[in-house]
Amino acid sequence: MKLIMDFKADWHETLKEIMKSAWDLDTKAITEDVPVHYFNAAQRRITATPRNILVSDTFHCPAEHLQGWEQIKRSVIEGRDLNPHLSKRIGKVKKTDLLLSDWGVHHLHLGTELEGRYTARTGPLLFARVTADNFYAIDVYTHDDFEDADIVEVVHRNWPESIEHWALRGMQSKETLTSDQRKTLRKKRYNSFVQVNDGTTYAPIGGGYVFSGHSIFAITEMDKEHHFLECLERLIPELMPELLPELEKRGYSEDADIRVSLVLTDLAYFAHFTEYGIATELQKRPPSPWTGAVSHNAKDLKWG
Known part of the structure; x- marks a missing residue:
């Protein structure tokens, strides 16, 4: 046969x-x-399931977006769908997210009303790490901050145990990359390490990406x-x-x-x-x- x-x-x-x-x-x-x-x-995408919310020591949401932040918090605690707050690019199958692949960080819009499938777009964005059990609220940034190493600094200072898997033991960079340099590297799809203030160096927390951006x-x-x-x-x-x-x-x-x-x-x-x-x-x-x-x-x- x-x-x-x-x-x-x-x-x-x-x-x-x-x-x-x-x-x-x-x-x-x-x-x-x-x-x-x-x-x-x-x-x-972010799977809809109840999670704990952990807020960083420097977290600050602008007053005009507090209602959006409260809405997101309720959705996290109750396990509701958070995907309407994400980039509209999640609706395009070939699009990639270099911030997520590099540092394991999602960015969410703080709008409160749906405009089609997504909440209203906002300039300020909530940056967060999301795991199966926890929602780590890092801070509110802008579209110009995607390469700001402060994002990793905040995660390291508040929840180092959550990213210790990516820490490079006994290794430190001689030179710290600027945001512009990191932006250039991401555009060219080059992976890079990030060093925080106490000298700890991390490999890409999101796992890194290949030249296609995936x-x-x-x-x-x-x-x-x-x-x-x-x-x-x-x-x-x-x-x-x-x-x-x-x-x-x-x-x-x-x-x-x-x-x-x-x-x-x-x-x-x-x-x-x-x-x-x-x-x-x-x-x-x-x-x-x-x-x-x-x-x-x-x-x-x-x-x-």
């Missing part, structure tokens, strides 16, 4: 459907590297998942002796080609034998902050 399958292609189609139906993104222009665009889009996170997640799907495909032939009797009952004849497609649910991966209407569980899906994104260890594969 010949098994015909392409689990990577099946996964790519699943991701395109998520981007289209769940995030209302136009995916027609994506012809390659679908997972890179998917993970890039996922990272730029985050390194998106590339590595794609590579991990592709490797995992290759492992799943190699397991299919081992399953065939167990499945053949059922396939024969449903019309399979010896030496015929068998098409196998990958089907994903929230709980597991399934191999679907399309022409015979049966599916078998291949692997449970561990919880993940990204819809469709899963972390795996290939040696732990097992049949359901």
Whole structure:
């Protein structure tokens, strides 16, 4: 028999459907590297879930935007959707966010009224780090401050434990980059370190980016998942002796080609034998902050 399958292609189609139906993104222009665009889009969005709010020691919101700040705080605590406060670029599948990929920082508009899908745009912007459990309110900045190292300084001073993973031990820069120099480097897609006042040096807290502007996170997640799907495909032939009797009952004849497609649910991966209407569980899906994104260890594969 010949098994015909392409689990990577099946996964790519699943991701395109998520981007289209769940995030209302136009995916027609994506012809390659679908997972890179998917993970890039996922990272730029903020998942709606209740979080703790932590406010920095220097946080100050201009009086005219206090109502917007209060609205955001309520949304954070109650787990409401924060994406209307983000850049309109999250609605463009190929757009990137270099501030987020470099320093892991979102910028949110402080408008209170919806204008279409998004809140009214504001000059002052709330800069925040957002994790699964916490919303770190750094301060209110402007559109000219995206490269200001004070952003990292505030995070380091208030919540160093939250970014210690990116601290470079025993390493200090001889020269401190200016905001203009950092802006130039970002435009050219060069990653750089940032040194705070006490000498601590950080690698890109957001994971960094490649020359396309997409985050390194998106590339590595794609590579991990592709490797995992290759492992799943190699397991299919081992399953065939167990499945053949059922396939024969449903019309399979010896030496015929068998098409196998990958089907994903929230709980597991399934191999679907399309022409015979049966599916078998291949692997449970561990919880993940990204819809469709899963972390795996290939040696732990097992049949359901």
